[in-house]
Amino acid sequence: MNASEQRLNPMVSKAADKKNSPYTALDIDRLRIGVTLQAPIFEAEAEKNILLLARGKKITQAYIESLKKRGIRSVRVHERDLFNLMLPDGESQQSEPGSARRLKRRRTQLRTSASSRKRQVPETRQAGSPWQIQTSSFLHQVSPVQTTDYVPALQSKYHEQFRVLTKATGEIYKQLLITTSVSMSQLNNMTDVSLAQLSDDLDLFVLEGTAPVEDGNLCRHGLQMSSLALAMGTQLGLDRDTLSQLSIGCLLHDVGMQKITACTSKSHEPASQLERLEVKKHPILTYDLLNQLHEIPMVSRMVAYQIHERCDGSGYPRGQQGNQIHPLSKIAAVADEYINLVSDHALSPGLLPYQAAEKLIFDAAHGKLDVQTVRALLQSISLYPVGSLVELNNGQRAQVIRTNRLHYGTPIVKLLDGSDHETILNLLAHDDLTVVRALSRNDLQPAAETSEAGIICQPV
Numbered sequence: 126m127n128a129s130e131q132r133l134n135p136m137v138s139k140a141a142d143k144k145n146s147p148y149t150a151l152d153i154d155r156l157r158i159g160v161t162l163q164a165p166i167f168e169a170e171a172e173k174n175i176l177l178l179a180r181g182k183k184i185t186q187a188y189i190e191s192l193k194k195r196g197i198r199s200v201r202v203h204e205r206d207l208f209n210l211m212l213p214d215g216e217s218q219q220s221e222p223g224s225a226r227r228l229k230r231r232r233t234q235l236r237t238s239a240s241s242r243k244r245q246v247p248e249t250r251q252a253g254s255p256w257q258i259q260t261s262s263f264l265h266q267v268s269p270v271q272t273t274d275y276v277p278a279l280q281s282k283y284h285e286q287f288r289v290l291t292k293a294t295g296e297i298y299k300q301l302l303i304t305t306s307v308s309m310s311q312l313n314n315m316t317d318v319s320l321a322q323l324s325d326d327l328d329l330f331v332l333e334g335t336a337p338v339e340d341g342n343l344c345r346h347g348l349q350m351s352s353l354a355l356a357m358g359t360q361l362g363l364d365r366d367t368l369s370q371l372s373i374g375c376l377l378h379d380v381g382m383q384k385i386t387a388c389t390s391k392s393h394e395p396a397s398q399l400e401r402l403e404v405k406k407h408p409i410l411t412y413d414l415l416n417q418l419h420e421i422p423m424v425s426r427m428v429a430y431q432i433h434e435r436c437d438g439s440g441y442p443r444g445q446q447g448n449q450i451h452p453l454s455k456i457a458a459v460a461d462e463y464i465n466l467v468s469d470h471a472l473s474p475g476l477l478p479y480q481a482a483e484k485l486i487f488d489a490a491h492g493k494l495d496v497q498t499v500r501a502l503l504q505s506i507s508l509y510p511v512g513s514l515v516e517l518n519n520g521q522r523a524q525v526i527r528t529n530r531l532h533y534g535t536p537i538v539k540l541l542d543g544s545d546h547e548t549i550l551n552l553l554a555h556d557d558l559t560v561v562r563a564l565s566r567n568d569l570q571p572a573a574e575t576s577e578a579g580i581i582c583q584p585v
Contacts, residue, residue: 147203147204147205147487148167148201148202148203148204149201149202149204149207149487149490149491150169150199150200150201151169151199151200151201151202151207151210151211152198152199153189153192153193153197153198153199153200155210155211155212156184156189156200156210156211156212157184157209157210157211157212158184158185158186158189159183159184159185160183160184160206160209160210161181161182161183161184161559162178162179162180162181162182162183162184162206163180163203163205163206163534164180164202164203164205164206165177165178165179165180165203166178166200166201166202166203166206167200167201168197168200168201169199169200169201170197170198170199177192177197177200184210204483204486204487204490205483205486207486207487207490208486208489208490208499208500208503209534211490211496255452256361256362256363256452256497256501257362258362259362259364261364261365262359262362262363262364263320263324263358263359263363263364263365263368264359264360264362266324267323267324267327267359268324268325268326268327270527270528270529270530270537271326271328271527271537272527272537272549272551273549274526274539274547274549275326275328275329275332275526276326279325279326279329280329283322283326283329283330283333284333286318286322287333287334287348290315290318290319290348291342291344291345291348292344293311293315294315294344294345294347294348294376295344296311297311297312297376297377298343298344298380298383301377301380301414302380302383302384302414305414305417305418306418307418307420307421309420309421312373312376313369315372315376316368316369316372316373319351319352319355319372320355320365320368320369323352323355323356323359327356327359327505327528328511328526328527328528330352330356331352331353331356331505331506331511331528332511332512333352334348334349334352334353334356335349335352335353335463335464335467335478335506335510335511335512336349336512337467337468337469337475338464338468339468339469340468340469340470340471343379343382343383346379346464346468347375347376347377347378347379348376349464350375350378350457350460350461350463350464351371351372351375351376351460353460353463353464353502353505353506354371354372354375354456354457354460355368355371355372356505356506357456357459357460357498357501357502357504357505358371358453358456358501359505360501360504360505360530361456361497361498361501367424367453370422370424370425370428370453371424371425371428371453371456371457373421373422373425373428374424374425374426374427374428374429374432374453374454374457375428375429375432375457375460375461377411377415377421377425377429378408378411378428378429378432378457378461379407379411380410380411380414380415380429381406381407381408381409381410381411381412381413381414382404382407382411384407384410385403385404385406385407385410405433405441405442406442408429408430408431408432408433408441408442409430409442411429411430412426412429412430415429424451424453427451427453427454428451428453428454428457430442430454431445431450431451431454431457431458432454432457432458432461433458433461434446434449434450434454434458435458435493435494436450436455436492436493436494436495437491437492437493439493440458455494455495455498456495456498456501458494458495458498459485459494459495459498459499459501459502460502462485462488462494463481463482463485463502463506466480466481466484466485467481477513477563477565478506478509478510478512478513478563479508479509479510479513479515479563480563481510482502482503482506482508482509482510485499485502486499486503503533504528504530504531504533505528506528507525507528507529507533507534507536508533508534508536509525509536509560509563510525511525511526511527511528511536512524512525512526513525513563513564514541514563514564514565514566514568514569515538515560515561515562515563515564516560516561516562516564516568517538517558517559517560517561518557518558518559518560518561519557519558521540521541521542522540522541522542522564522569523538523539523540523541523550524538524539524541525537525538526538526539526549529551529552529553532553534560535551535552535553535559536552536560537549537550537551537552537553538550538552538560541569
C-alpha cells in the first residue's frame with residue numbers, strides 16, 4: 126500500500142504476504158460490534174492462518190477485549206465482511222449504533238408491530254462528511270420499504286419509460302454534437318420522470334436501472350448509471366435540485382465518446398493501448414463541449430468530467446484524488462463502475478451482481494472508491510442486489526426483490542419453490558435465515574438437464 130492509500134484509508138492495510146488473498150488486515154479497534162461473520166477471521170500478524178473466530182459467530186465487546194489481552198491488535202477479515210465490519214473515521218465501538226442489542230430489538234419490532242415497516246432514514250455520522258440528512262432531503266419523499274412483490278402494471282410502465290428515456294438521451298446526444306445546443310427543459314423533464322419513479326418504488330426503479338447494458342449502448346449506459354446515482358444520492362440525503370444536477374452530469378458524461386473514432390467508441394473495453402489512450406480523452410472532449418453551454422450547471426459539467434477519476438489517483442483524465450474530486454463525481458464513479466461490471470463487454474462477460482458489489486467493497490476498503498458512496502450503493506441495491514438469485518442457509522432458493530436500506534445484508538426475497546403460492550420473506554425478521562451464496566441462472570437448472578449432454582452410454 127502506498128503513502129496516498131494509507132492517508133486515504135489508514136485503518137486498513139493489506140497483509141504483505143497475502144497479496145492475492147480475499148482477506149484484508151483490519152485493526153481490532155475498527156471492528157463493528159454486533160456484526161455476524163459471513164467468513165472466518167484470522168490473526169493478521171501470525172505467519173500461519175490462526176483461526177480467531179468462525180463463520181456465523183458475532184463480534185462482541187467481550188471478544189475484542191479478549192483479543193487485546195492476548196496482545197492481538199489486528200485481524201484478517203474476508204472482503205465480504207469488510208464493509209460491514211469496518212468502522213469509518215469518527216465512529217467508535219462504544220458509540221456504534223448498530224449494536225447487536227439494537228439489531229435484535231429492530232427484528233423483534235418487525236415481527237410484532239406493523240409500525241416497524243415505516244421508512245428508515247439513515248443518518249450521516251462521519252465527522253466532516255459532505256452528506257447530511259436534512260429536512261430538504263429527497264429521501265423523505267421516498268415510499269417506505271415494502272414487503273410485497275412489484276405491481277405488474279407499474280413494472281410495465283417503468284420498463285416503457287426507460288425505453289423512451291433511452292431514446293430521448295440519444296436525441297440529446299445528437300443535438301449536442303450537431304448544433305452544440307441542448308434542451309434544458311427536456312433534461313429536466315427526464316430527471317423529473319426518474320425522480321417520480323424513484324419516489325413511488327425505489328426497488329423497482331433500481332431493478333430497471335441496474336440491468337446489464339448492451340456493449341456500446343452509450344445512451345442506455347448513461348441513463349442507467351444516472352438512475353443508480355439518483356438512488357445513491359437519495360440515500361446520502363441530497364435534495365431534489367442537487368439530484369437533478371447529478372443526473373444531468375451522468376446522462377451527458379459519454380457524449381465525448383461520440384467524437385472518438387467509430388472503432389473505439391463502440392466499446393467501453395478498448396483492445397489496444399492506443400485505443401485506451403483515445404478513450405481516456407473523452408471526459409475532456411465532453412467537458413469542452415458542455416463548457417460552451419452555460420445553461421448546463423457547472424456541477425453537472427464537473428460530474429461528467431470527473432466520473433472516471435478515482436480516490437487513490439488511479440483514474441483519468443487527470444489522476445485526481447481525494448478531495449480534488451467533487452463529492453457528486455464520487456457518486457457517479459461508483460454508479461458507472463457498477464453498471465460496467467455487470468454488463469458484458471467484447472473481451473469479458475459481466476459479473477454476477479453480488480460479485481460486482483464485492484468488487485466495489487474491496488475497492489472502497491483499499492482507497493480506490495469513496496467508502497460512504499459505496500455504502501449508499503449497498504443501501505440502494507442491497508449486498509445481494511435487487512434481482513439477484515440467492516441460496517438461503519436452509520437450502521431454499523430465492524430472488525431478491527427489495528432492500529432493507531441500512532440493513533443491506535438482509536434483503537427481502539421471494540422464494541423460488543415452484544409452488545403456485547408466492548412466499549415473500551423479509552430476512553431482517555428471521556434470525557434463523559441468511560443468504561449463503563449468490564446464484565447464476567445456470568444454477569437453477571435441474572441437475573438432469575445440465576448433465577444430460579455429458580452422459581456417456583456404455584454398451585450392454
